[in-house]
Amino acid sequence: DSFGDGNGDHPRATAVWLSGVHAWERNGRLGPTSIKLGVTADQIAARQLGQATPLPSLELVLERPTAISCDSGDCFYSNTITWRDETTPLEMEPHPRVVFERLFGDGGSAADRRAQARHSGSILDSVAEEALNLERSLGAGDRGKLAEYLDSVRDLEQRIGRAEARDEQAEIDLPDRPIDIPEDFEEYATLMFDLLALAYQADVTRVSTLMMARETSPRTFPQIGVPDQHHTVSHHRNDPDYIARKAKIDTYHISLFGRFLEKLRATPDGDGNLLDHSMIVYGGGIGNGNLHEHTNLPCLVAGGGTGRLKGGRHLAYPEDTPMANLLLTVLDKAGVRADELGDSTGLLNTATLADV
Template sequence: MIITKKAVPRRALLRGMGASVALPLLDAMLPAMTALAKTPARPVRRLGFVYMPMGCDLPRWTPPGEGRITALSPTLQSLAPVANQLTILSNLELKNAYPGTHATSNAAFLSAARAKWTESTDYYLGTTIDQVAAQQMGRETLLPSLEMSMDLLQTVGQCDNGYACVYQNNLSWASPTTPLPAEAHPRLVFERLFGDGGSAADRQAALRRRASLLDVLHEDIARLQRTLGAEDRVRVGGYLDTVREVERRIQKAEAQVADAPLPDLDRPAGVPASYADHAKLMFDLQVLALQGDVTRVITFQLARETSNRSYTEIGVSDPHHPLTHHGNDPDKVARMAKINAFHVSLFASFLETLQATPEGDGSLLDHSLYLYGSGMGDPNVHDHVNLPILVAGGGAGSQPGARHVRFAEPTPLANLHLTLLERAGVRLDAFADSKGRVDELLSV
């Protein structure tokens, strides 16, 4: 590492044996001997997108009243600690998701585009909002964007009413013909963030060479810490402690799988057996990616559409997808809503971590915008109106919170996408079927 004029470059990395660790934003990264050096480090803006599959029970999702949030709905109750950073939006729609399928729900969520009806490789959709953002925001980061999911197996062929599985497998599309595969394996995400990659054999060899990423970088870390002020030393120390903790959890998961008496063909080594543990680990990796400024754009799919995962850890043994075809049976609706609330609680815990992570004159949450929601409204009828949508974060001071906005008329979800791009500093005149920006989201 080269440090000149007592200022650390924003893109400074600790490197060693095929691994690297990006540093969080530090006051020492401001130019030395200038007025800026006396001000808090300037934050960057981030955009994240979390997909909840198969809609939800909207009565349990929708907060009471409109305007300032005074009470959260049952499904959103776990978000109470970060309520001042929330905007819930009702009556948004995805017209291009019709004729009402699981494939088009997933495909249209970030593209707002109509998927070509095909079972073959001539699929066609549209560039998604995250990739529009990454084209500009990703110029200054190691990774232009990061695509993550919770499902380790990706099916091929046709998955839903004649639509190719590619539409359900991928949230992010770099172009109408280029879907970007998402990674569900925590170790591979970790290696992508902090390692040089290579083949699976190369990665295994690298793992054998090093007991811990930070042990390899010990001398570099010590040298860096000696050049920093007290506050920056604490900030770097906390960040590296988190890196080590995430690495420890990955190694623990790998050891548990290695010690299992029977092979698990559906779960590669290193993936926690518990859905909640797996999701929390994937969210923690997002925190590291954002804090280290490895990327500023992230997408995360909590489960694929038509997922038959059972959530026995919360007392729901029924497969998720059949529960969404509940026929208005109150017991089935209640169990589906329990899954909805569980997914939200994992997101809420992630937001609390962002809020507790200092950066500049605020927190990571203050300087981020995350869109959470689904491309389907009522799963019992497969509609794409009144979507469950919320936006969390402060967007570097650009986004007010603690509000419920209900549009008088059905409004394109693309209007929100266009607005989020603007909040992140990406100016675009139109996106997909947008008819303007969401003025209510911009006003304080």
């Protein structure tokens, strides 16, 4: 429901997908400079699971952000699916090289990366010492701001320490640093999925999001016989030819995702593999692109959840079941406690989901 604020169907689909919260239009109820949504499920997980890793979460996207063609909604809502809080959308990174250097640094070897971490640590030590000296001359209000700053410095120190310990304990074979976004979409998607798998393998992060396409995506897929833009194909108007083209795109996307799952399955992790120890939700915020329907969303939950999930079943829930109920249940299975998420009404039937 747009609630009369004019926000387009496509931005709403992106925004609500992981939040369960209605996206408020920039020129709507909150005034000319306001955006408002809600914390997304991944960031709720990152607050807890991200405490043990150098990066609390990782946000990737396979299309560059845009400031136009956002279907009458604010482009903030179209360019990301992850929000730290109700007014802070997180930027999703499209460049493989930036992702690689964020994960592993720009050093060519593990020794180089450890040297970088030690150098960063020494700089933070100096910053903290200078800040403490400054504190003596500040008033009460400024001391509060300085305390927040020092908390951030200490958080960075802890993350650098965890990164050093991780590099000392485990070595993984890293690919060459990517140069730029590959022109071939399949190569691009595979590269980003591979970086995500490496991030899990190296325990750089345990929480991630990857958006395969923006809403109203203009991408074409001539490599699978679909020369039309994705968005155009989604409005098939019940034309059998366009419905078949849309099915080709969906099948292509799920095949790329499937390769990622196979890579996780092939990567040893503890007493199993990375897929055994993961829970991954795949899907989108529009159930019927032709009619812009946001009901009957097809979702895939993959991974073993360290014994908490079993695959191989198709489950149908009542039509009025909020998507947020599934996300809340996945958080619960991951050991992340949250009383509610957006418009959630409770957990899904636990006994049923245990058989997913």
